[in-house]
Amino acid sequence: MIMNDNKKLDVRYLQLLAQSFPSVADASTEIINLQAILNLPKGTEHFLADLHGEYEAFQHVLKNASGNIKRKVGELFGTTLRETEKRELCTLIYYPEQKLELVKASEKDLDDWYHITIHHLVAVCRDVSSKYTRSKVRKSLPKDFSYIIQELLHERTEDSDKTAYVNVIIDTIINTGRADAFIIAIANVIQRLAIDQLHILGDIYDRGPGAHKILDLLQNYHHWDITWGNHDMLWMGAAAGNDACICSVIRISLRYANLATLEEGYGINMVPLATFAMDAYADDPCTEFRPILSGDAENLNEKSIRLTAQMHKAIAVMQFKLEAQLYEKHPEWKMQDRELFNFIDYEHGTIMLEGKIYSLRSCHFPTIDPANPCVLTDEEHELLQRLHHSFMVSEKLHKHIDMLLDHGCMYLVCNNNLLYHASIPLEEDGSLKKVEVYQGQPVAGKNLMETVGHLVRSAYQSDTNPVERDYAIDYFFYLWCGPDSPLFDKSKMATFERYFIEDKETHVEHKGNYFKLRDDEKICEHIMDAFGVTGPNRHIINGHVPVKVGAGENPIKAGGKLMVIDGGFAQAYHKQTGIAGYTLVYHSRGFQLVQHEPFTSTEDAILRGTDIKSTTQIVEMSAHRMLVADTDKGVELRKQIDDLMELLYAYRHGIITPKL
Known part of the structure; x- marks a missing residue:
């Protein structure tokens, strides 16, 4: 059928719409209702x-x-x-x-x-x-x-x-x-x-003691969304079974003397780690691993601080080994320069970084074989299996990660505002940087964010190709600390250096071009153009x-x-x-x-x-x-009004018979 403005009616669609609005009166009432809503003030x-x-x-x-x-x-x-x-x-x-x-x-x-x-x-x-x-x-x-x-x-x-x-x-x-x-x-x-x-x-997780409580609260909150942060991604990777992510999650919790989310929130058993750490690092003061204390943690006694430091060092060493294995497995990430245990002179207690030799604060590594420094010991391997199992069977953790997947994404465009956690990777000249994500053409900007989002979700889907799923699980760690990760976008994560090297020049994490250029209004306009953000009053929020x-x-x-x-x-x-x-x-x-x-x-x-x-x-x-008319909801409501006007036309011209 043809309307008098030469616009074709989709009769099948209008027949479906007629099931909800079966008469002229029903359709007319809904049009009046929607028109009225358009003229209400926008919600906060x-x-x-x-x-x-x-x-x-x-x-x-x-x-x-x-x-x-x-x-x-x-x-x-x-x-x-x-x-x-x-x-x-x-x-x-x-x-x-x-x-x-x-x-x-x-x-x-x-x-x-x-x-x-x-x-x-x-x-x-x-x-x-x-x-x-x-x-x-x-x-x-x-x-x-x-x-x-x-x-x-x-x-x-x-x-x-x-x-x-x-x-x-x-x-x-x-x-x-x-x-x-x-x-x-x-x-x-x-x-x-x-x-x-x-x-x-982004970044519900880490540092403070109540991430699990925040997600419990959000479970019943009426209307919310999240653009994932790198700390959220670390926990999502841990829940997906990435062992480097698991160790990193535990390490950060110990760094801030905060085990509440792990133990009380998700039932992760820390006793095996404590037992291992007290044995392996019994003679190590672990000075560089004393936790950062704030809030309730400030009341920890010296004995608890010492045990926390031992556990902290034990899991950090395991993390550095496991992430090095990932960098070796994925040379395309170009992060093999971060296999730092390979660059230590264990006899002299020094490390070579970028052609320069630095002294280490401590070279006490009882679980490292200098000939194979990135291989877990049998005891570490057994401990990792137990920790991995705890993360895999934590029902509440997986429930919360499902919430992040249901409500979350890498970016969001809402009411002329572009939302993302950290950055959009850029070249030095401000153009969008092309990044290879997985077995395909390098992608940039909006395509990059969407490709990463699809890969993240594929890690949790049983019908994902096993090779792709394995890569997706590994990729969580790149998203956490990779130089071209839109959730990180720095030259390196200098965790190892801050623990072991006194010289602060090694602690510097050079920010990506996005952070250098984001003060430029033209750069921000260019990014918003690339994401299809329109309107005279558009913004980036991160x-x-x-x-x-x-x-x-x-x-x-x-x-x-x-x-x-x-x-x-x-x-x-x-x-x-x-x-x-x-x-x-x-x-x-x-x-x-x-x-x-x-x-x-x-x-x-x-x-x-x-x-x-x-x-x-x-x-x-x-x-x-x-008004609501000025928002994304307004665009949606006007489309609904247009559809209902077509339904009225169809009723009045006998194309569809209304129910009496």
């Missing part, structure tokens, strides 16, 4: 990067929506509430269960407090829900209180005819003993509606390299085209960065970059109403309030 997007296991800080930032809730409470109540009252209300919204216990222990007239507080919470909920359709808000409500919350949201005490009605609802909630449950429910709804979409720009604010670095680069939001969530970075992370908020009026001071503790937040002290920087404000 929340960007976070490099969480590094800092569960408490992440949870708090999520609960307060990077200060968005505090800002709304301030705007709503202005001078009608004292600052202490506004702070108490915010704490109640963030931590309702815990705050209620404190209130009930101290409040003399609890019914009066309930009545006032519920009115305040309803006002906040009404504000955060105002940019959504009633249908979307309804779907966000808990079943027990859905009807009641809807009534309170859409009736106001300012209407004299409704004052008694609203007050009776609240009185009845209190009199039936449901006030606590209602307050908890509406506080959670406020948290839920304050942020429409959460974007994580993390990976902490912005050292204390040293004067700026997270806004390339004339506002690039935003780097790794401000150092991990406690181990706070001294370097001077802050405790950035988050980026993109709402209907524009971008706001939020710079956070270190989070004290959840207990402080509850008991004393402390919040993360944050500084908000306006990055870019829109000339008009952005």
Whole structure:
């Protein structure tokens, strides 16, 4: 069939569409609904990067929506509430269960407090829900209180005819003993509606103790995605069975004296490693392997620190052997210069790097045969088998990796913003660098990111060609530390040098061209062109390299085209960065970059109403309030409207018969 504008109708598709909208009235109603949605304000997007296991800080930032809730409470109540009252209300919204216990222990007239507080919470909920359709808000409500919350949201005490009605609802909630449950429910709804979409720009894992808790929380979060980081990729490789990744994951955990995620989160048994390390390194002070202590780890006693250092050295030596075997197996990676045990003069305690000889801090390697330095001993091989088995049978680890695969990718284009964790490899002149990934033509830019993404997923698929699957599992380690890896993009990972060589010139990791050129607006424009990012207000958003604010670095680069939001969530970075992370908020009026001071503790937040002290920087404000029509969702909705208009045409011209 032909429409009068010479556009052919896809009758088969329209017949399928007619199953959902079987009449003219149904199709017309949906068109009206979609047109109305297009004119709502765009939902608020929340960007976070490099969480590094800092569960408490992440949870708090999520609960307060990077200060968005505090800002709304301030705007709503202005001078009608004292600052202490506004702070108490915010704490109640963030931590309702815990705050209620404190209130009930101290409040003399609890019914009066309930009545006032519920009115305040309803006002906040009404504000955060105002940019959504009633249908979307309804779907966000808990079943027990859905009807009641809807009534309170859409009736106001300012209407004299409704004052008694609203007050009776609240009185009845209190009199039936449901006030606590209602307050908890509406506080959670406020948290839920304050942020429409959460974007994580990689590196949930390592350094901090709570990566597994972050993923447990995300399991029930309403709408989130992740662009994988190199630390995530390391854990994904470990879960896929890459032994070098397994050793690296354990090494980093020991480096920061943090075994919580391994042992408590995923049930990985560290006793065999401890037993082996105490025996093999009994006479070694392992000074260079003493852990970096922060947070709870600062309370470790000397005996625990010594054991941690022994385990740390034992697993590091195994890692260096195993990664050397990978470099030998894959000469195409061009990383054989990183088989560092081959370059040591074991008799004189020196190593030759790039034609220069350096003294080693220690040359005590009881498990290394100088004639075959990269071969595991029988004891190391047995230990590795046990560790490998623990990773393979950890049900929770594999569940969390499945979540990363389901919600993740190498890059994402969303609402004219290009998201990725670290870099897009570039040549010196700023052109996209072609990189060989696996048995094919070298690829660059968007093709590189997509090829890597497909290879990562193939490692977990049983129907993948065995040769390709074996390569994909090996490739996780290249993604972790390979020079042309878009997740790393440095000349080397100088882990060995930092452990064993005093001379700091060997510690330097030369950044790839991307990091040298990303301040150039034209380079950023070129990258966005290559990824098909359009629109006058387009941006690149990434993390990976902490912005050292204390040293004067700026997270806004390339004339506002690039935003780097790794401000150092991990406690181990706070001294370097001077802050405790950035988050980026993109709402209907524009971008706001939020710079956070270190989070004290959840207990402080509850008991004393402390919040993360944050500084908000306006990055870019829109000339008009952005609507759903201005977003990717708007493009999708307009296509749906066009399809429904075609269905109406088909109904009215007898091409398809509507159901009466």
